[in-house]
Amino acid sequence: MDADVVVVGAGVSGLAAARALALDGQRVVVLEARDRIGGRTWTDDEIGVPVDLGASWIHGVDGNPLWALAPRFGIETVEFTVGSFQFDGRPIAWHGPSGAPLSEASASAFVADLHTVDAALDTVVAHAPPPSTYAAAVDTVLRSLQWQGDRAARVREYMAHRSEDLCGAPVTVLDARGLEEEHVPGDEVVFPGGYAQYAAALADGLEVRLSAVVRSVTQSTTGVVVGLADGSTVTADDVVVTVPLGVLQAGDVTFDPPLSETVTGAMGRLGMGVYDKVFLRFPERFWGGSWVVRQQGPAGVDWHSWYDMSRVTGAPVLAALVGGTGARRLETLPDAMIVDEGIGGLRRMFGPSVPEPEAFRITRWADDPFARGSYSYLHVGASPDDHDRLGAPSGRVQLAGEATWGDDPATVHGALLSGLRAAGRLLGTEVEPLSLATPVPR
Numbered sequence: 439m440d441a442d443v444v445v446v447g448a449g450v451s452g453l454a455a456a457r458a459l460a461l462d463g464q465r466v467v468v469l470e471a472r473d474r475i476g477g478r479t480w481t482d483d484e485i486g487v488p489v490d491l492g493a494s495w496i497h498g499v500d501g502n503p504l505w506a507l508a509p510r511f512g513i514e515t516v517e518f519t520v521g522s523f524q525f526d527g528r529p530i531a532w533h534g535p536s537g538a539p540l541s542e543a544s545a546s547a548f549v550a551d552l553h554t555v556d557a558a559l560d561t562v563v564a565h566a567p568p569p570s571t572y573a574a575a576v577d578t579v580l581r582s583l584q585w586q587g588d589r590a591a592r593v594r595e596y597m598a599h600r601s602e603d604l605c606g607a608p609v610t611v612l613d614a615r616g617l618e619e620e621h622v623p624g625d626e627v628v629f630p631g632g633y634a635q636y637a638a639a640l641a642d643g644l645e646v647r648l649s650a651v652v653r654s655v656t657q658s659t660t661g662v663v664v665g666l667a668d669g670s671t672v673t674a675d676d677v678v679v680t681v682p683l684g685v686l687q688a689g690d691v692t693f694d695p696p697l698s699e700t701v702t703g704a705m706g707r708l709g710m711g712v713y714d715k716v717f718l719r720f721p722e723r724f725w726g727g728s729w730v731v732r733q734q735g736p737a738g739v740d741w742h743s744w745y746d747m748s749r750v751t752g753a754p755v756l757a758a759l760v761g762g763t764g765a766r767r768l769e770t771l772p773d774a775m776i777v778d779e780g781i782g783g784l785r786r787m788f789g790p791s792v793p794e795p796e797a798f799r800i801t802r803w804a805d806d807p808f809a810r811g812s813y814s815y816l817h818v819g820a821s822p823d824d825h826d827r828l829g830a831p832s833g834r835v836q837l838a839g840e841a842t843w844g845d846d847p848a849t850v851h852g853a854l855l856s857g858l859r860a861a862g863r864l865l866g867t868e869v870e871p872l873s874l875a876t877p878v879p880r
């Protein structure tokens with residue numbers, strides 16, 4: 439055997455699994471398709487400062503293993519609480535459909551409406567007969583409140599954007615229970631030096647082979663043979679496969695024998711959402727003192743949320759975050775058209791003096807063959823248990839990754855914990871996340 443365990447994928451889940459196994463003395467080889475580690479955590483400085491093209495936030499620091507690991511890995515953090523359920527964190531500048539800022543009273547009334555709807559949504563979702571969509575649950579709440587017209591439209595629109603942001607999916611196909619796990623406890627934080635610092639720390643001391651595209655996993659009674667696109671193979675006793683759900687659904691990696699029906703059933707029911715980022719670097723800040731700028735109404739449909747990245751790195755950078763159908767549409771456009779649309783959106787709110795950007799960076803996660811989307815979501819009809827079912831072992835093969843972690847799918851900490859679960863199953867013992875800070879013996 440070339441190794442005790444092969445780990446496919448050098449994202450946070452794969453690296454956490456590999457590190458836990460290596461710390462236990464196992465011989466581990468990590469096979470990574472790209473020429474970099476980190477997967478959907480990817481820090482890039484093409485625009486002159488580090489920006490996170492994939493994950494940015496620790497979603498809720500309370501009890502979060504990433505938060506506990508940050509000081510041990512020497513990772514600096516900045517508090518930036520603007521979660522889709524946390525309207526009262528860092529200041530948000532709300533702009534109405536015309537682009538004009540909402541008065542303080544209108545903005546407060548809108549935020550109060552969101553709190554009212556959220557409080558009622560919990561009960562409605564708990565009683566929604568499956569299959570029900572999140573959109574239907576929101577409608578039920580609005581009907582019970584007897585809100586109509588513009589008031590109801592603005593709430594519906596916000597909830598649609600919440601689904602697109604947190605799940606990368608239109609609210610009309612998101613299961614009613616698809617956001618149940620999203621009420622994060624605690625502040626949210628980001629990283630001036632980028633999320634990639636976690637992958638770098640986790641990979642330290644491990645054998646990671648880059649540009650190693652895995653195509654097949656074949657099991658026998660004695661072990662597994664992992665086949666690569668270049669025709670080579672790697673053998674081991676066990677394999678942990680952490681490729682994203684979209685890659686699995688596309689059949690880019692084949693399994694012989696096939697994965698169990700528990701796993702394939704869940705794989706078919708869950709969805710892979712899309713969420714993209716457009717970073718624009720300007721000569722200077724022009725957007726006032728808020729940390730986030732949000733535009734309501736049809737004009738802002740794909741350009742509804744702008745984040746002030748100068749709070750993180752000091753450089754005058756705005757990031758537009760767009761998910762679901764909007765992200766899929768943008769991915770079909772050339773860069774110049776995307777930038778023009780974004781600048782148009784900003785000029786609607788801040789006037790014609792908004793300058794052209796000095797630099798830009800645009801993501802295309804759906805188009806990326808090693809991601810095929812941004813993160814998993816609960817497609818209508820799927821069960822929240824499907825995430826954990828996806829991670830059920832099939833003989834010597836088990837899947838890990840954000841999509842397999844039912845408590846917090848679509849997150850980096852979910853990915854990390856799923857990797858530790860897979861390693862723990864192979865080791866026959868639970869792995870404590872903080873143990874990952876231990877150096878791997880060379």
Ligand SMILES: Cc1cc2nc3c(=O)[nH]c(=O)nc-3n(C[C@H](O)[C@H](O)[C@H](O)COP(=O)(O)OP(=O)(O)OC[C@H]3O[C@@H](n4cnc5c(N)ncnc54)[C@H](O)[C@@H]3O)c2cc1C
Pocket residue numbers: 446447448449450451452469470471472475476477478479491492493494495496497650651652653680681682685690691713714715801803807808809811812813838839840841847848849850851853
């Ligand atoms: C735009 C965006 C924003 C996000 N924002 C946040 C956020 O703010 N906070 C948060 O907690 N989460 C966020 N997420 C989600 C988070 O990034 C993921 O949940 C997490 O990074 C997934 O880690 P993973 O190890 O499961 O998968 P990945 O990081 O995708 O790792 C899988 C690895 O497998 C590799 N691979 C794929 N195919 C093959 C193959 N055939 N052979 C070999 N290797 C292969 C890939 O290259 C990749 O490196 C965001 C994601 C995106 C895309």
